[in-house]
Amino acid sequence: MCLGIPVRIEEIQREKGLVTLGNVRMEVNLTLLADDLAAGDYVLVHAGFAIAKVDEREARETISLIKGMIADEVCR
Amino acid sequence: MKYVDEFNDRNLCLSLVKKIDSLLGGSEVSIMEVCGTHTMAIFRGGLRSLLPPPIRLLSGPGCPVCVTPTSYLDKAVALSEKEKVIIATFGDMMRVPGSNSSLEKQKAAGKEIRVVYSPLEALNIAENNPDKKVVFLAVGFETTSPTIAVTAIEARKRGILNFYLLSGHKRVPPALESLVRDGDLKVDGFILPGHVSTIIGVKPYLFLAEYGLPSVICGFEPLDILQGICMILRQIKEERAEVEVQYSRVVKNEGNAEAMALLHDIFIETDSEWRGLGPIAGSGYNLRKEYGDLDANQVFSLMDTASVETDGCICGQILKGLKIPNQCPHFGKSCIPSSPVGACMVSSEGTCAAYYKYG
Numbered sequence: 001m002c003l004g005i006p007v008r009i010e011e012i013q014r015e016k017g018l019v020t021l022g023n024v025r026m027e028v029n030l031t032l033l034a035d036d037l038a039a040g041d042y043v044l045v046h047a048g049f050a051i052a053k054v055d056e057r058e059a060r061e062t063i064s065l066i067k068g069m070i071a072d073e074v075c076r
Numbered sequence: 077m078k079y080v081d082e083f084n085d086r087n088l089c090l091s092l093v094k095k096i097d098s099l100l101g102g103s104e105v106s107i108m109e110v111c112g113t114h115t116m117a118i119f120r121g122g123l124r125s126l127l128p129p130p131i132r133l134l135s136g137p138g139c140p141v142c143v144t145p146t147s148y149l150d151k152a153v154a155l156s157e158k159e160k161v162i163i164a165t166f167g168d169m170m171r172v173p174g175s176n177s178s179l180e181k182q183k184a185a186g187k188e189i190r191v192v193y194s195p196l197e198a199l200n201i202a203e204n205n206p207d208k209k210v211v212f213l214a215v216g217f218e219t220t221s222p223t224i225a226v227t228a229i230e231a232r233k234r235g236i237l238n239f240y241l242l243s244g245h246k247r248v249p250p251a252l253e254s255l256v257r258d259g260d261l262k263v264d265g266f267i268l269p270g271h272v273s274t275i276i277g278v279k280p281y282l283f284l285a286e287y288g289l290p291s292v293i294c295g296f297e298p299l300d301i302l303q304g305i306c307m308i309l310r311q312i313k314e315e316r317a318e319v320e321v322q323y324s325r326v327v328k329n330e331g332n333a334e335a336m337a338l339l340h341d342i343f344i345e346t347d348s349e350w351r352g353l354g355p356i357a358g359s360g361y362n363l364r365k366e367y368g369d370l371d372a373n374q375v376f377s378l379m380d381t382a383s384v385e386t387d388g389c390i391c392g393q394i395l396k397g398l399k400i401p402n403q404c405p406h407f408g409k410s411c412i413p414s415s416p417v418g419a420c421m422v423s424s425e426g427t428c429a430a431y432y433k434y435g
Contacts, residue, residue, distance in 0.1 A: 001112060001113070001139055001140050001141055001166070001168055001216060001217070001219075001220070001423065001425055002111060002112070002113045002138075002140075002216075002217055002219040002220070002269060002271040002272060003113055003271075004219070004270075004271045004274070004296075004326075006078070006079040006080065006326075008078075029194075029196060029223075029226065031226045031338075032222055032223070032226065032332060032334055032335040032338065033332075033334065034333070034334040042078075042079060044271070044274065044326050046219055046220065046223065046271060047166075047193065047194045047195065047216075047220055047223045048193060048194025048195075048196055048197070048223065049194070049222075049223040049226065051219065051222070051223075051271070051274050051275065051332065051335065052274040052326040052327070052332060053326075054079055054325050054326055055324070055325050055326070056077055056325075058324040058325040059077055059079055059082070059325040060077070061324070062083075062300075062303070062322070062324060062325060063082060063083075063299075065303070066088055066092065066299060066303050067088070069092070069095060069303070069306060070088065070091040070092060070094075070095055
C-alpha cells in the first residue's frame with residue numbers, strides 16, 4: 001500500500017510533473033514538495049503524488065558505504 | 077542512476093549476506109519489518125532463503141488495508157447501498173471483508189464502486205458526476221494521508237461540493253509503541269518503514285531507543301534491506317539502540333515538513349481501531365471541524381458499530397510477531413487471498429497473503 005516508485009520528471013507545468021511509467025505517460029502532482037525541482041530530477045511517486053525528491057549524492061554514498069562495509073568490516 | 081537496478085546487484089547482495097553471517101556469530105536475532113511493502117520485498121527478493129537461519133524476520137502490523145476494522149468496512153458497504161452514491165477506493169480495499177459483505181460483493185451486486193490509483197481521480201469522478209455523491213475511502217499510513225489532504229484542499233479550491241472522505245487513516249508510531257509496550261513482543265530490532273518516514277522523519281521513532289531497540293529506516297530493494305539488517309546487527313554488537321537511516325536518498329531526518337504541515341491543516345490526531353490489535357490511542361487521523369462538510373461520517377450520519385473478529389483467527393498474534401501464518405487453523409483452508417477471513421490475508425501486502433503466495 002505504501003508503494004513508492006522513483007521516476008524521472010520530464011517536464012514541469014506549475015504544480016504538475018510529466019513522467020513516463022512503463023509505457024504510460026502520466027501526470028504527477030508536485031504540491032507536497034517544497035524542493036526546487038527541474039526536468040531530469042527523480043522523485044518518489046506514491047498515489048499520483050511526488051512525496052520526496054530522490055537525492056543522487058546520497059544514493060551514490062549508500063552504494064559506496066555498502067561496498068566499504070563489505071570490504072573493511074565497517075557497518076555504518 | 078535509476079535507483080532500482082543499482083540496489084539489486086547480485087554480487088553485492090551475496091557479499092552482504094556473508095557479512096551478516098559474520099556479524100551474527102551464530103547467535104539468534106529476531107528482526108521485525110513493520111511495513112507490508114517490506115514484507116513483500118523480502119519475499120520477492122528471496123531474502124528469507126538467502127539469509128542465515130539465525131536471523132528470524134517477523135512481519136509487523138504494517139499494512140493499512142489489513143488493519144482497517146470491519147466497522148469501517150460496514151460503513152462503506154452501507155454507503156454503497158444508498159441512492160446516488162459512488163464509492164471511490166484504492167483497489168486493495170475491494171476484498172476486505174466487513175461483517176456481511178465486501179466492496180467486491182457490493183460491486184458484483186451492481187453498486188457503484190470505482191477503483192482509483194490516486195485520491196485526485198476520486199475528486200475528478202465527483203466533478204464529472206455532479207448529480208451523485210462521491211465518497212472516497214480515505215485509508216493509508218502517513219505516506220498516503222498527505223495526498224488525501226491535498227485532495228481535500230483541491231475540492232475546496234475547485235468548488236466541488238459532492239465529494240466526501242470516510243477517514244480511516246492510521247499513524248504508524250503509536251501502533252509501534254503499543255506493540256513495544258506490550259510485554260509479549262520478542263524482537264531484537266526493527267526495520268522501519270521507508271516511505272512513511274519520507275513524510276514523518278526520524279523523530280517519531282526515537283522512543284524505540286528508550287526500549288533498547290536498534291532500528292533502521294530502510295529502502296525496499298534487496299541491497300537496502302540487507303544493509304539495514306547489517307546496521308541493526310552492528311548496533312546490537314556495539315550495544316547501541318538508535319534510529320538510523322539507511323534509505324537516505326529519500327528520507328531526511330526532519331521528514332517532509334511541507335507534507336506534514338498540509339496534513340495537520342486538514343486532519344487532527346484521534347484514537348483509532350486496528351483490526352487484530354484493537355483500539356490504540358492517537359493512532360488515527362480525522363478531518364478537522366472546519367472540514368466537517370467533507371466528513372462522510374457527519375454528512376451521512378454514520379453510526380459506529382462494534383467490529384467482529386472471526387473465531388480462531390490469529391491475525392492479532394501474527395501482527396504482533398508472536399505467531400506465523402502456518403499456525404492458524406484457517407490459513408490456506410477457509411482463509412485464502414480470494415476469500416480472506418482475517419486482516420493479514422486481505423491485502424496482497426498482508427503477512428498471510430505473502431506467506432500464501434511465496435511461503
